[in-house]
Amino acid sequence: MMKTIEIKAFVPSKDFDLSKQFYQDLGFKMASDSNGIACFKSCNSSFLLQDFYEEKHAKNFMMHLLVEDIEQFHSRLKNSTIEEKYKTEISDIEKQTWGMYDFVVVDPSGVLWRIAQNINQ
Secondary structure (H helix, E strand, O other), rough: OOOOOHHHHHHHHOOOHHHHHHHHHHHOEEEEEEEEEEEEEEEEEEEEOOOOOOHHHHHOOEEEEEEHHHHHHHHHHHHHOOHHHHOOOOOOOOOOOOOOOEEEEOOOOOOEEEEEEEOEE
């Protein structure tokens, strides 16, 4: 079996600076930023934001973020200015048939983030 260390997605951005600010407002720390690639981290999770945009790709791109306390995270986002500032909507938390609670938010480039918590946690 292959021994892996990490896997990261390259998330597209239409407006690189706006997207960098969005992800910091979402709660990620920007760990690096050079040559059109910014690395964002939160605890053991990370992804790479790229200064690249192709509408069809971005609007069909989805990220899944598993959190420990979905109620707290959802509440923090709903009480922030993210929806107004980025003209997006943070959905209500729903119980999914695949054993998770989740809600969604779309970034400024059209990337859908599904933020979830395992039900049997």
